[in-house]
Amino acid sequence: xxxxxxxxxxxxxxxxxxxxxxxxxxxxxxxxxxxxxxxxxxxxxxxxxxxxxxxxxxxxxxxxxxxxxxxxxxxxxxxxxxxxxxxxxxxxxxxxxxxxxxxxxxxxxxxxxxxxxxxxxxxxxxxxxxxxxxxxxxxxxxxxxxxxxxxxxx
Amino acid sequence: xxxxxxxxxxxxxxxxxxxxxxxxxxxxxxxxxxxxxxxxxxxxxxxxxxxxxxxxxxxxxxxxxxxxxxxxxxxxxxxxxxxxxxxxxxxxxxxxxxxxxxxxxxxxxxxxxxxxxxxxxxxxxxxxxxxxxxxxxxxxxxxxxxxxxxxxxxxxxxxxxxxxxxxxxxxxxxxxxxxxxxxxxxxxxxxxxxxxxxxxxxxxxxxxxxxxxx
Numbered sequence: 328x329x330x331x332x333x334x335x336x337x338x339x340x341x342x343x344x345x346x347x348x349x350x351x352x353x354x355x356x357x358x359x360x361x362x363x364x365x366x367x368x369x370x371x372x373x374x375x376x377x378x379x380x381x382x383x384x385x386x387x388x389x390x391x392x393x394x395x396x397x398x399x400x401x402x403x404x405x406x407x408x409x410x411x412x413x414x415x416x417x418x419x420x421x422x423x424x425x426x427x428x429x430x431x432x433x434x435x436x437x438x439x440x441x442x443x444x445x446x447x448x449x450x451x452x453x454x455x456x457x458x459x460x461x462x463x464x465x466x467x468x469x470x471x472x473x474x475x476x477x478x479x480x481x
Numbered sequence: 482x483x484x485x486x487x488x489x490x491x492x493x494x495x496x497x498x499x500x501x502x503x504x505x506x507x508x509x510x511x512x513x514x515x516x517x518x519x520x521x522x523x524x525x526x527x528x529x530x531x532x533x534x535x536x537x538x539x540x541x542x543x544x545x546x547x548x549x550x551x552x553x554x555x556x557x558x559x560x561x562x563x564x565x566x567x568x569x570x571x572x573x574x575x576x577x578x579x580x581x582x583x584x585x586x587x588x589x590x591x592x593x594x595x596x597x598x599x600x601x602x603x604x605x606x607x608x609x610x611x612x613x614x615x616x617x618x619x620x621x622x623x624x625x626x627x628x629x630x631x632x633x634x635x636x637x638x639x640x641x642x643x644x645x646x647x648x649x650x651x652x653x654x655x656x657x658x659x660x661x662x663x664x665x666x667x668x669x670x671x672x673x674x675x676x677x678x679x680x681x682x683x684x685x686x687x688x689x690x691x692x693x694x695x
Binding site: 354385401402405407409418419421424448451457461462465 | 490491492497525543545546547548549550551552553554556558560578580582583586587589590593594596597654655660663664667672673676679680683685688689690691692693694695
């Protein structure tokens with residue numbers, strides 16, 4: 328089973344075929360140019376994530392270790408989500424009675440998403456968990472788990 | 482109320498930025514138009530310090546992956562909680578997908594954020610099917626007029642007008658009729674005409690389904 332890791336937390340014991348260390352790497356911001364859709368299909372105008380794209384799309388499982396800021400994903404991780412749009416087609420389909428992007432690839436990894444940080448209210452936690460589930464549902468991952476980092480079984 | 486408008490589009494102050502077009506229309510019918518600043522191209526820390534001098538902050542932004550673009554979150558990270566009452570924050574979201582139910586994952590977050598910052602939450606205005614505004618502005622005259630009315634009403638009441646907000650947010654979900662229509666449009670091959678036209682102009686049509694990272 329191929330595992331990729333996307334980590335922005337400290338002291339996480341991890342092993343995987345590929346690790347994207349967001350604590351060290353700033354992901355370049357999506358500039359909304361749509362080059363990845365209508366100029367160079369599937370390829371971003373920037374190349375800083377090319378290795379990540381390859382490993383993510385060929386993995387069985389992607390593990391995210393997210394450091395919560397202001398009760399949401401960090402700006403850096405949100406930027407990574409924005410930059411994952413080349414992995415999907417610009418076309419929209421409606422079979423689930425709502426707008427969904429059409430997948431570009433046949434397979435997307437299962438997601439284990441662990442978050443570090445606290446919420447002031449249960450409603451704040453629910454909003455965060457619902458958001459992460461929705462992101463990876465839109466990203467066509469079949470199995471999605473979202474948990475606090477303390478509940479990770481090593 | 483001293484209000485600043487922030488354009489949250491990564492495209493910044495350009496003709497291709499729908500959020501910039503929304504912002505310009507929001508202040509168009511104001512007697513004393515608010516200042517508009519772009520988040521793109523500004524240092525988020527410095528911008529956070531600058532906006533702290535205003536009573537109200539309205540962020541006009543595109544929906545990226547069901548929430549704010551990364552640059553907007555980087556700016557939000559730098560916002561400090563207000564030390565006293567009287568600060569306000571509101572959002573105007575515009576997106577490509579037709580139905581505004583797509584915005585429901587981030588709207589409650591914006592409310593939580595206002596609470597964390599000790600700001601009064603002015604609400605979130607949602608508009609779907611807005612991606613083509615900069616390409617076909619004439620087709621969106623009515624929408625932009627509503628945005629101007631929203632701005633004028635905000636200047637007099639310091640609130641988002643409920644009636645205008647409801648008009649802009651339709652449809653919330655796709656109706657049976659719309660779904661049937663979209664299916665027909667898809668079968669006769671009309672749904673992707675716009676994409677295919679630009680792909681051909683860019684000599685990229687044959688590569689449109691490429692899987693470059695396998």
